[in-house]
Amino acid sequence: MQQRSEETQARILGAALKKFSGSGYDAASVDDICAEAGVSKGAFYHHFPSKQAVFLAIFEDWLSSVDRGLELARQPTIPDTLTNMSRMLPVIFTQADGQLPMFLEFWLQASRDETIWKATVAPYQRYLDYFAKLVKQGITEGSFRRVDPQSAAQVIVSFAVGLLLQGLIAPRGTDWQKTAEQSMKILMKGLAK
Amino acid sequence: MQQRSEETQARILGAALKKFSGSGYDAASVDDICAEAGVSKGAFYHHFPSKQAVFLAIFEDWLSSVDRGLELARQPTIPDTLTNMSRMLPVIFTQADGQLPMFLEFWLQASRDETIWKATVAPYQRYLDYFAKLVKQGITEGSFRRVDPQSAAQVIVSFAVGLLLQGLIAPRGTDWQKTAEQSMKILMKGLAK
DNA sequence: ATAAAAATACCGACTGGTCGGTATTTTTTC
DNA sequence: GAAAAAATACCGACCAGTCGGTATTTTTAT
Numbered sequence: 001m002q003q004r005s006e007e008t009q010a011r012i013l014g015a016a017l018k019k020f021s022g023s024g025y026d027a028a029s030v031d032d033i034c035a036e037a038g039v040s041k042g043a044f045y046h047h048f049p050s051k052q053a054v055f056l057a058i059f060e061d062w063l064s065s066v067d068r069g070l071e072l073a074r075q076p077t078i079p080d081t082l083t084n085m086s087r088m089l090p091v092i093f094t095q096a097d098g099q100l101p102m103f104l105e106f107w108l109q110a111s112r113d114e115t116i117w118k119a120t121v122a123p124y125q126r127y128l129d130y131f132a133k134l135v136k137q138g139i140t141e142g143s144f145r146r147v148d149p150q151s152a153a154q155v156i157v158s159f160a161v162g163l164l165l166q167g168l169i170a171p172r173g174t175d176w177q178k179t180a181e182q183s184m185k186i187l188m189k190g191l192a193k
Numbered sequence: 194m195q196q197r198s199e200e201t202q203a204r205i206l207g208a209a210l211k212k213f214s215g216s217g218y219d220a221a222s223v224d225d226i227c228a229e230a231g232v233s234k235g236a237f238y239h240h241f242p243s244k245q246a247v248f249l250a251i252f253e254d255w256l257s258s259v260d261r262g263l264e265l266a267r268q269p270t271i272p273d274t275l276t277n278m279s280r281m282l283p284v285i286f287t288q289a290d291g292q293l294p295m296f297l298e299f300w301l302q303a304s305r306d307e308t309i310w311k312a313t314v315a316p317y318q319r320y321l322d323y324f325a326k327l328v329k330q331g332i333t334e335g336s337f338r339r340v341d342p343q344s345a346a347q348v349i350v351s352f353a354v355g356l357l358l359q360g361l362i363a364p365r366g367t368d369w370q371k372t373a374e375q376s377m378k379i380l381m382k383g384l385a386k
Numbered sequence: 387a388t389a390a391a392a393a394t395a396c397c398g399a400c401t402g403g404t405c406g407g408t409a410t411t412t413t414t415t416c
Numbered sequence: 417g418a419a420a421a422a423a424t425a426c427c428g429a430c431c432a433g434t435c436g437g438t439a440t441t442t443t444t445a446t
Contacts, residue, residue, distance in 0.1 A: 005421065024305065026219055029405060040423045041407085047421090051406065101304050107321070111294055111361055124362055151375040158355025158376065166347070167353050168304040169313055182344040183351065184257065190383025197440080198395065205439085206388045240395090244432070359421060 006081060009047045011037040016054045020102040025055060025109070055106055056119065063104065063123055070130070077187055078138030082156070086184035087177070089160060131156045138191070145193045152191060159187060202240045204230040207252075209247045213295045218248060218302065250310055252299060256316050263323070272381055275349070279377035280370070293361050296300030301366060317350075324349045326386070337384045345367070345384060352380060 015037035019028035030051050034044050048054045069091075087167040110120040131153035138144040144152075163183065167176055195361035208230035218317040223244055227234050241247045258316035264286070324346035331337040337345075356373055 001286065008421080016374055024301070030407080031405080042410095042424070043422045045407070101301055104297070104301050106295055108298055121362060147379060148375065151372060154359065154372055155352070155376040155379050159348065159352050160355070161358050162351030162353065162355030163347075165300060165358070166317075166351060169300065169310060169317060171217065179344065179347055183348040186340060186345060186383040187350050187380070188383070190373060190379040190381070201395080223433080224431075234399095235397045235435090236395070238433070239397095 005047075008037075008039055008043055012044055012047060013055065013057060015039075017058055017099070020055065020058065021099045025102055025105045052116070056116075058170075059103065059106065059119075062099070067113060077143055078134055078141060079143050079192070081134065081182070083189065086180045087162075088178075089163060089180050091186055100164065103163075104168075122185065128153050128157055135191070142193065144191045147191060155190075159183065198240075201230075201232055201236055204232055205237055206230075206250060210292070213248065213251070213298075214292045214371075217294060218298050219223065248299065249309070252296075252312065255296070266386055270336060271327055271334060272336050272385075274327065275381065276374070276377055279373045282353060293357060297358070297361065319351065320326050321346050323352055331384070334385065338386045340384060343379060348380065348383075352376065 012033065016028070016033045019033050019036055022028070023032075024043060030041060030044060033054075034041050037044075048057075069088055070085065073088055075081040075084055106116075107120055110116040128150075130147040135144060135147065135149040135152040135156075139146055139149070163176070163180060167174075170176075205226065209221070209226045210227055212226050215221070216225075221236060224232060226247075227237050230237075241250070262281055263278065266274060266281055268274040268277050299309065303309045321343075325342040328337060328340065328342040328345040328349075332339055332342070339342065356376070359372075360369060
């Protein structure tokens with residue numbers, strides 16, 4: 001029946017997420033994932049053509065959740081919006097536990113694999129444009145001085161990604177919430193009129 | 194004579210750098226590296242206890258080169274120094290070709306591997322302190338307003354790391370140099386008095 | 387100065403295991 | 417009973433590291 005099929009598929013995705021997060025894309029073997037899902041290898045390859053395909057499916061889901069998060073952070077003014085976003089940064093990227101390494105790892109592979117490259121870079125460009133638009137709005141609403149939106153967007157994204165990376169190796173005690181906010185304040189001041 | 198020994202060691206390091214850069218840490222097999230170096234596997238393990246040790250050795254070298262670069266960027270005033278550093282950022286990180294993926298990969302492994310983590314965190318803290326000191330100097334010399342040096346340092350480092358990542362995305366990138374400078378200008382304005 | 391001894395550098399076949407993916411068979415579902 | 421779904425057995429490639437042994441260099445003894 002379709003019922004069972006769908007559930008199996010969901011189980012595979014869930015197990016893959018867990019394993020990829022825990023040990024990384026390479027280290028998580030298909031056998032591991034199948035064991036975690038309580039499913040045979042045959043079932044795995046019945047539902048997905050490859051390990052990579054499973055990852056891609058997870059990646060799409062994650063992108064959607066980030067999109068949703070960003071939209072949820074919208075506020076009347078752009079500076080408030082950005083501040084709010086910086087507040088969710090730790091939340092977005094620490095959802096569950098450490099899925100980040102997994103995306104980084106995969107993305108790294110993407111930089112060497114022509115096929116996946118496109119699926120990965122496109123969203124990045126999308127975010128760059130997204131923030132450029134926000135900055136432009138901030139300028140027209142009078143919050144920001146007349147900076148180059150493209151550059152400003154790049155600073156914002158660079159900065160977010162950088163914070164993210166630091167979160168990966170930083171000592172456990174660091175208060176990222178506060179750091180993110182503090183940092184965004186400095187950034188904001190750099191953009192303010 | 195140790196002449197031969199030293200040259201072999203250098204050959205291994207060179208080949209490893211090339212292979213790690215080209216295909217990544219995992220994908221580059223010890224056999225590959227040996228072939229590239231024109232050296233036997235026995236020689237490899239005679240000089241290094243493990244594949245990881247070779248990687249660590251390369252990392253240390255790279256750190257030294259970054260340190261040298263940073264010192265070379267010093268200027269009379271702190272803002273000038275930082276601007277100068279942003280100017281060299283692309284140079285530092287694009288030395289040779291595409292070593293970036295390799296260091297990113299290293300970073301990734303650091304988040305999972307105790308040994309590598311230790312080798313990574315110490316330098317990271319060092320850079321954080323280094324920039325905190327620079328900011329503090331900038332405050333006392335009257336260039337910056339009274340921001341929290343620790344936070345400011347984190348912004349700077351985040352930003353540098355973020356730029357690094359962008360370099361990965363846009364290898365044949367447009368005016369990378371200009372982006373770095375533009376961005377640093379915004380950052381500077383955020384810190385300025 | 388030279389031969390023997392010791393130490394160091396190097397070689398490459400081999401091991402034990404892992405992995406992504408496939409081919410085949412069995413079970414479930416309608 | 418046929419088609420979809422799932423289980424099992426298996427394949428070929430690969431890989432980090434080992435090990436017994438050889439070549440080369442350095443030290444020691446005469």
